[in-house]
Structure formats: C-alpha cells, structure tokens
Amino acid sequence: MTPPPTTRRHGFASNILALAFREMMVMRHDRPFVAMITVQPIMMLLLFGFALTNEPANVPWALLDRSHSAASRRLAQEIEGTGYFLPPRSVASTAEGRALLERGAALALVAIPEHFARDALRGDPEIQVLLDGADPLSAARVGGILQEVAAAFDPGGRSLRERAATRPASTPGPIDLRRRFWFNATLADRKFLLATLGGMLLTNLCLSVSSLGLVGERESGTYEQTLSLPTTPVEFVLGKLLPHVGVSYAVLAIALLGAGIGFGFWPQGSWLALGLLTLPFVLASLSIGVFVSSLAKSSAQAIFLTVFFILPSFVLSGVLLPYQLMPDGVRQLGGLLPLRWYQIGLRRIVTRGGGLDDVLVPILALLAFFAVMLAVVRWRLKPRLG
Amino acid sequence: MSWRRLRTLLIREVRATLRDPFTLTVLIAVPLVALLSFSFVLSIRVEHLALGVHDASDSSASRRIVADLAGSGSFDPRHYATREALEAALVAGEISAGLVFPPDFARRLLGQRAGERAAEIQVLLDGAETILAGNADVFLRSIVRASGARLAARDVGQGARGSAARPEPAAGSVRAVTRALFNPKLDGTPFMVAGTFGFVLSFLTTLITAVAIVNERLSGTFDQLQLTPATNLEILLGKLLPLGGIFALDVVLMMFAAELILGVWPRGSALFFVVISAFYVLTSLSMGLFFSATSSTAAEAVQKTVLASIPLIQLSGFVFPVRNMPDAVQWVSELIPATHYIRISRAIYLRGAGPIELLPELALLTLFGALLVAVALRSLARRA
Numbered sequence: 001m002t003p004p005p006t007t008r009r010h011g012f013a014s015n016i017l018a019l020a021f022r023e024m025m026v027m028r029h030d031r032p033f034v035a036m037i038t039v040q041p042i043m044m045l046l047l048f049g050f051a052l053t054n055e056p057a058n059v060p061w062a063l064l065d066r067s068h069s070a071a072s073r074r075l076a077q078e079i080e081g082t083g084y085f086l087p088p089r090s091v092a093s094t095a096e097g098r099a100l101l102e103r104g105a106a107l108a109l110v111a112i113p114e115h116f117a118r119d120a121l122r123g124d125p126e127i128q129v130l131l132d133g134a135d136p137l138s139a140a141r142v143g144g145i146l147q148e149v150a151a152a153f154d155p156g157g158r159s160l161r162e163r164a165a166t167r168p169a170s171t172p173g174p175i176d177l178r179r180r181f182w183f184n185a186t187l188a189d190r191k192f193l194l195a196t197l198g199g200m201l202l203t204n205l206c207l208s209v210s211s212l213g214l215v216g217e218r219e220s221g222t223y224e225q226t227l228s229l230p231t232t233p234v235e236f237v238l239g240k241l242l243p244h245v246g247v248s249y250a251v252l253a254i255a256l257l258g259a260g261i262g263f264g265f266w267p268q269g270s271w272l273a274l275g276l277l278t279l280p281f282v283l284a285s286l287s288i289g290v291f292v293s294s295l296a297k298s299s300a301q302a303i304f305l306t307v308f309f310i311l312p313s314f315v316l317s318g319v320l321l322p323y324q325l326m327p328d329g330v331r332q333l334g335g336l337l338p339l340r341w342y343q344i345g346l347r348r349i350v351t352r353g354g355g356l357d358d359v360l361v362p363i364l365a366l367l368a369f370f371a372v373m374l375a376v377v378r379w380r381l382k383p384r385l386g
Numbered sequence: 387m388s389w390r391r392l393r394t395l396l397i398r399e400v401r402a403t404l405r406d407p408f409t410l411t412v413l414i415a416v417p418l419v420a421l422l423s424f425s426f427v428l429s430i431r432v433e434h435l436a437l438g439v440h441d442a443s444d445s446s447a448s449r450r451i452v453a454d455l456a457g458s459g460s461f462d463p464r465h466y467a468t469r470e471a472l473e474a475a476l477v478a479g480e481i482s483a484g485l486v487f488p489p490d491f492a493r494r495l496l497g498q499r500a501g502e503r504a505a506e507i508q509v510l511l512d513g514a515e516t517i518l519a520g521n522a523d524v525f526l527r528s529i530v531r532a533s534g535a536r537l538a539a540r541d542v543g544q545g546a547r548g549s550a551a552r553p554e555p556a557a558g559s560v561r562a563v564t565r566a567l568f569n570p571k572l573d574g575t576p577f578m579v580a581g582t583f584g585f586v587l588s589f590l591t592t593l594i595t596a597v598a599i600v601n602e603r604l605s606g607t608f609d610q611l612q613l614t615p616a617t618n619l620e621i622l623l624g625k626l627l628p629l630g631g632i633f634a635l636d637v638v639l640m641m642f643a644a645e646l647i648l649g650v651w652p653r654g655s656a657l658f659f660v661v662i663s664a665f666y667v668l669t670s671l672s673m674g675l676f677f678s679a680t681s682s683t684a685a686e687a688v689q690k691t692v693l694a695s696i697p698l699i700q701l702s703g704f705v706f707p708v709r710n711m712p713d714a715v716q717w718v719s720e721l722i723p724a725t726h727y728i729r730i731s732r733a734i735y736l737r738g739a740g741p742i743e744l745l746p747e748l749a750l751l752t753l754f755g756a757l758l759v760a761v762a763l764r765s766l767a768r769r770a
C-alpha cells in the first residue's frame with residue numbers, strides 16, 4: 001500500500017467504487033440473501049405461471065329444468081360443453097337451488113321455464129340465471145359466459161358445431177361483431193401476471209436490501225464509523241446501492257428467461273427499451289428503501305415499513321388487478337407509486353411489443369420520482385451520533 | 387401453571403406493548419390501510435374506458451352507435467383517422483379497445499336482406515389487460531347489439547339511455563335474464579373487505595408474533611424469565627395472550643371501520659364472526675411461533691415469514707379463486723388454514739351464513755388450528 005498522498009486523489013467515483021466492492025463482498029457471504037434472490041423468482045414464476053388465474057374453471061352450478069324437452073337438455077349440454085363448468089346438479093325447485101347458492105355449493109342457478117320448447121318455436125325463449133354475488137368477479141364472468149351461450153343457442157335444433165360450419169364466427173343479430181383480442185388471443189391471465197413479474201420481484205428486492213442494509217449498518221455501528229471516512233453520506237449510500245443495481249438486472253433476467261423458457265412468453269418489444277426502463281425504476285425503488293431506513297430505528301421497524309409499503313404497491317399499481325377500473329382518487333393515488341409506471345412500461349414492451357418511444361412517459365415519471373426521493377434522502381441522511 | 391404468575395406476565399407484556407409507540411401504530415394503522423386499499427381495487431364495472439374509433443363508413447348509423455357507447459358512461463370514444471393510428475394507440479396503451487367500421491357498414495346494416503351477410507364491425511381489445519379486456523368485451527357487445535337492433539328496425543329516433551348498463555340479448559336467440567343474489571350490483575367491496583380480515587390476521591399476526599418472540603430471545607429477557615418460578619408454558623402464554631387480545635381488538639376495529647367508511651357490515655352474526663376470528667388468530671399466532679422458533683435473528687424470522695406468506699396468501703383465494711387453480715394446486719390450497727378462514731369470512735359477510743352451513747369448514751379450521759398449535763409448542767419445547 002502506498003501512503004496517502006498529500007493531494008486529494010480519492011474522488012467521487014473511486015469512493016463509490018470502493019464502497020461498492022465492499023458491499024459485494026458482504027453480499028456474497030450473506031446466504032439468506034442469496035437464497036432469497038434465487039428462491040423468490042422461481043416461486044413467483046410457478047405461482048403466476050400455473051396456479052393463479054381469473055379464468056373460470058370447475059364452476060359448480062345447479063340446473064332447474066322445468067321444460068324437460070330436447071331443447072332444454074341441449075342447452076344444458078352446450079353450457080357444460082364450454083369447459084368452464086362442472087356437471088350440473090339438478091334441482092327440483094327454485095328454493096332448492098337458492099339453498100345451494102346460500103351454502104356456496106353452486107355459483108349459478110340456471111332455470112329453464114316450463115314452456116321453453118313452445119316459446120322457442122314462437123321465437124321468444126327465455127331462461128333465468130341466478131348468480132352468487134358473493135364472488136363478484138367470478139359471477140360477472142360466469143354470467144357473461146351463460147349469456148353468450150344462450151345468445152348463440154339455436155332453439156331450432158342444430159348443434160353448435162353445425163352452426164359454426166355454416167356461419168363462421170358470426171353472432172346473431174343485424175351486426176356481426178368481429179372481435180379479436182390483441183397481444184393475447186386466448187386472454188390467458190398468465191400473460192397478464194407474468195408480464196409484470198419482474199416489477200414485483202424488483203420491488204421486493206430493492207426495497208428490502210436498501211432499507212435493511214442501511215439500518216443494519218447503523219445497528220452494528222458501522223454507519224457512525226463512516227464519519228471518519230473521506231466519503232460523504234451520499235457517496236456512502238450510492239456505493240452501497242450500486243451492486244444492487246447489478247443484482248436487479250440479474251433478477252429481471254431470471255424472471256424474463258423463466259417466463260420465456262418455462263411458458264414460452266418472451267418479451268415482444270425492444271430489449272434495449274426494457275433495460276433503459278428498468279434503471280430509473282430500480283433507482284427509485286432503492287431510494288425509497290433508503291428513505292424508509294432513515295425513518296426506522298431498528299431492523300424490525302425497517303422491515304415493517306418496507307413490507308407495508310410493498311403491499312399497497314402490489315394492490316394499487318395494477319400488477320394483479322387492472323388499475324383502469326379502480327375508482328377515481330384510488331387510481332390517481334396509485335400513480336404516486338413507481339411500480340405503477342414500471343408496470344405500464346413493462347406491459348407496453350413485454351406484451352404489446354412497444355419500443356423506446358412508447359415508454360418515454362413512464363421513464364420520465366420514474367426519473368422525476370427518483371429525483372424527488374434523492375433530494376429527500378440527502379436531507380434525511382446526515383450521520384448523527386446517538 | 388399458576389394463574390397469579392401468568393397474570394404478572396400478562397401485565398408486564400401489556401405495559402411493554404403500550405410503551406412501544408411503533409408497534410402500536412403498526413397494529414392500528416396497518417389493518418386500516420389494508421382495509422382501505424384492498425376494498426376499492428376490485429371493480430368489474432367498466433367506466434370511462436378509452437375506446438379508439440376508426441369510422442371509415444362515416445355514416446349516421448356508425449355515429450349513432452358511437453354516441454350510444456359514449457352515452458352509456460362505460461366508454462370515452464376517441465377518433466382516429468386511420469386504422470394504423472388506432473393500432474399504434476393500442477400498442478402504446480392509450481386506448482384499451484378499438485372499434486373499426488368498414489366503409490360499407492351503413493349500406494349493409496340498413497339495406498340488409500335475408501340471406502345476406504350481416505354488417506360487420508371489427509373490435510380490437512387489448513389482451514394485455516386480461517380482466518379489463520374480458521369485461522369491456524361484454525359491455526361493448528351488449529351496447530352495440532342493442533343499438534344495432536334499434537337501427538336495423540329504423541328506430542333511430544329513440545334514445546339509447548337505460549338500455550346501456552345491462553347486457554341485452556340479440557333477437558332470435560335465447561334470452562338469459564341474469565340476477566345476482568346477495569350482491570345485486572356485483573360490487574367488489576364486500577368481497578375484498580371479508581378477504582382482508584384473512585389477509586391481516588394471517589400476515590400481520592404471524593409477522594408480529596415472530597418478531598416479538600425472537601426479539602425477546604435476542605435481548606436475553608427470555609432467559610431471565612426462565613430463571614423465575616414461571617414455567618415455559620406460562621412465559622409463552624404471557625407473551626401470546628396479550629397479542630391475541632390485541633388482534634381480536636383489531637378485528638373489531640376493522641369491522642367498525644368497514645361499516646363507517648365503506649358501509650359493509652356482516653350479513654350474518656357479527657358475534658359469531660368475532661369468535662371465529664379470535665380462534666383463527668390462535669392459529670396465526672402458532673404459525674408465528676413456529677417461524678420464530680426456527681430462526682436465530684429477527685431479520686431471519688421476518689424473511690421466512692414473508693417468503694412463506696406470499697404464496698400462502700395467494701393460494702388462499704384472497705384475490706384469485708381457488709376453484710380456478712389446477713387440481714394439484716387446489717389440494718395445497720385446501721391445506722392452508724387461511725383458505726378456510728377466508729371462505730368462512732366471506733360466507734358470513736356476504737351470504738349471512740350461520741354455524742350450520744359452515745360446519746365442514748369450521749371443522750377443518752379447528753383441525754388445522756389444533757395441529758399448528760401442537761407443532762409450534764413442540765418446536766419451542768425442543769428449543770427451550
């Protein structure tokens with residue numbers, strides 16, 4: 001080692017790099033941390049890839065067939081044939097069907113009236129559907145499916161397949177609505193959830209490492225020691241966080257590769273735009289973590305604050321449920337979360353195949369967020385003794 | 387086991403908790419924040435959704451349909467001069483759905499003869515937002531069909547209001563009249579409120595218990611207490627009973643907050659709900675105990691809790707219904723106590739179910755609760 005020179009050679013960049021090197025060494029030996037960043041992506045991939053979906057399946061339903069006609073039996077078969085439903089439970093009265101709904105044993109009661117076959121000949125057949133409003137999202141979807149089956153039902157006697165052969169993809173009525181779901185033809189929820197998997201993982205990672213890391217330094221007294229170093233608090237924080245930017249990109253790569261290899265869902269748009277969008281998001285998330293750590297007095301407090309920032313982030317940002325449908329006020333509140341803007345950008349690039357010019361607004365929003373947080377952190381981070 | 391010694395420990399714990407403003411804040415603020423943020427987010431109503439329109443037919447019929455869509459309050463139409471511009475807006479996420487009228491739309495619609503193909507409209511929906519696209523599709527089709535039927539009947543003069551909110555079937559096929567029990571407007575709020583109890587009582591309870599016990603052990607007060615005449619069980623109960631009591635109070639607090647702010651009150655017996663919740667708190671406390679017994683630092687306990695809680699809560703049907711999962715995953719869900727508690731909570735809140743309807747769920751919850759308490763006590767006994 002050379003003795004310290006008289007001129008000040010330790011500049012801003014080298015200070016940060018030295019601290020970043022130290023942080024990397026610490027990180028490599030932190031086994032729970034390494035376990036967390038590898039286990040979590042795999043766990044979430046499996047959850048969102050296989051388990052979670054809003055698409056109805058195994059729907060239990062009750063059938064009250066008062067008509068006992070060939071047409072009513074065929075309608076029941078067509079409902080079951082959609083694949084969303086279990087075989088129906090036949091009930092003898094409306095009261096019996098209602099009792100099933102009340103116990104939660106059925107999600108829908110389909111009642112076919114006595115004169116269904118006769119009405120069908122006259123051209124005005126009607127059925128009644130009673131849905132379990134206790135599960136509103138499923139009830140709405142199931143109601144929509146039943147209505148579609150009923151509207152497409154031909155009381156005249158031809159089966160669904162025969163009609164499909166004669167009149168392809170058309171709906172009855174004077175207007176033929178040719179519908180297409182872009183970017184996701186089968187409307188698979190998997191694509192909705194996997195597109196933002198990276199955002200969820202990075203929120204977890206960035207917030208927890210930066211909040212816990214700094215509180216940990218303070219608890220073990222090493223933060224006060226930095227008072228004697230030639231570094232400023234901002235240099236210290238930046239040096240500590242720099243390696244985590246690298247880790248974040250690694251985690252994002254795991255998420256993207258996992259979705260691509262495991263589920264064939266590769267980003268449709270520009271990888272460069274994806275990389276550029278991620279940087280301000282990671283910086284913004286890390287700076288929130290630093291802010292949290294400046295509020296907390298102990299690791300336990302930092303964890304609580306972090307966890308309870310992450311949860312509303314997930315709920316309000318739109319990664320799990322569409323933010324467009326949230327009521328006014330709540331929707332705008334979610335706009336204050338970095339994850340909202342990141343998920344908007346992710347969906348544009350990953351699902352819709354957008355490029356850099358499509359995500360300029362999210363990038364600017366995230367940069368603005370980072371700038372504000374940096375100013376706040378700078379003000380909060382003066383090392384204090386005691 | 388002596389009641390006097392236990393009482394001393396209880397008093398100590400209550401005092402210690404009351405002196406700690408941070409924990410108190412967490413215990414009051416977190417349930418309320420969770421309640422408010424979750425209760426608003428689930429909505430199936432489509433309101434003021436940006437809808438791109440490219441109208442190549444430029445006819446009174448197409449304008450009528452667009453006006454009907456705007457008048458329903460569900461869609462805010464924006465016009466695009468070319469199809470390419472509309473498609474670009476869809477990629478950029480500016481619009482969630484697009485409607486393309488071909489040049490011959492009006493001629494086909496109004497001059498329709500039997501046997502001729504129907505007038506065509508192309509609908510493009512943003513599949514990137516699956517839930518949104520599904521809901522928008524149902525609304526859009528019902529409105530367009532209704533106004534198309536009126537137009538074809540040369541009934542253009544009549545207003546479109548009133549018919550717009552509910553899907554209307556097309557003429558000539560079976561009409562399905564739907565009605566929802568318990569929640570006619572299919573409002574997402576009570577569903578989410580009832581689920582939030584499960585979320586708070588599973589996650590917050592486990593987390594706070596784990597941290598409290600580990601901290602006690604780290605600061606050495608656990609060892610000190612073991613030197614007193616108090617037995618291990620008493621020390622543990624002295625720690626857990628006040629926590630359980632606080633969470634039971636949290637349940638009541640959340641119930642009143644839900645009633646006052648959101649107007650949601652259990653349809654069934656409120657007392658029955660509190661009793662079930664208090665029992666469920668016991669299972670969550672045991673879970674926290676288990677995590678604390680297997681970790682050596684507070685940070686480790688929290689990491690374990692969070693890592694385990696995310697899948698547990700997701701699989702419990704809090705947001706995504708268990709019934710939609712693949713069979714094998716459904717079996718895992720059925721083994722999670724939170725699944726049963728959330729089911730019970732929703733049944734009491736929304737359907738007004740009583741103990742008799744809920745008997746099987748209650749039996750399972752009791753079984754899992756008893757198992758968890760036994761496991762937690764064993765792991766702790768080995769440690770002590």
